[in-house]
Amino acid sequence: MRSEKDYEALAAWAESDEALQLGPDTKIDRGSTEGRARVRAMLEEAAGGRAGLERALGGRPPLDPSARPGEHSPARKVRLPKDMNDALAARARAEGRRVSDVIRAALAEYLSNQKAS
Template structure:
C-alpha cells in the first residue's frame, strides 16, 4: 500500500464509516486509535508472532519437520475436520506431548 492508500483508508474510517450502535466488537475513539497503531506496528515486521507475550516485530521461532505422506495426509484431514490449520494442530499436540513427558527434577 502507498501513503495515499493509507490516507484514503484513514479518511474513510474517520468520516464515512458507520458502526452499529450496540456493537460488542466495534472499537471507537482512543481504543480504535490504539488498536490501529498496534496493527500497523505489527504489520511492518512481517507475520505476527503467535506468542501473546511478544513485542511488536518479534518473530516466532520456526521449526521444520518431515512427515511420511500418510501421516501428513492424516494431519491435513484431521485439521480440516476441526476447521483448524495443521500448524495449530501440531503446536497443540507438542504442548500436550511435552506436558506429559516432562522430566522430574
C-alpha cells in the first residue's frame, strides 16, 4: 500500500521531465516500453487493478478477461418495440441487473440452444 507521501512524489514526478527513482536499484525512463509498463503497473495497483484503472480513466473494462489493454469489446445496436423495451427494463430492475447484462444472457442462451445451420 502506498502512502500519501508516495502519491505526492508520483504526482510531482508526473509533472516533471525527470526519471523516477523507486528504490536503490530501480529507475524508470518514461519514454521506454519497460518504463511505460512499470508506470501502468503502479497505476493499476493504486486503482485496485486493471478494471479500476480503466474506470478511473473513463473507459469501460472489456467483457473478455483475456482482452489486451486498450482492446474494446464489440458493440451492437438493436431497435426494440416500446413494449419489449419496457419489459426488458422491468426485468433488469427486478433482477438487479443492467439491461445489457440481461440481453447478453438471453442471447447466449438462445445461441447455445440453436443448432448450427
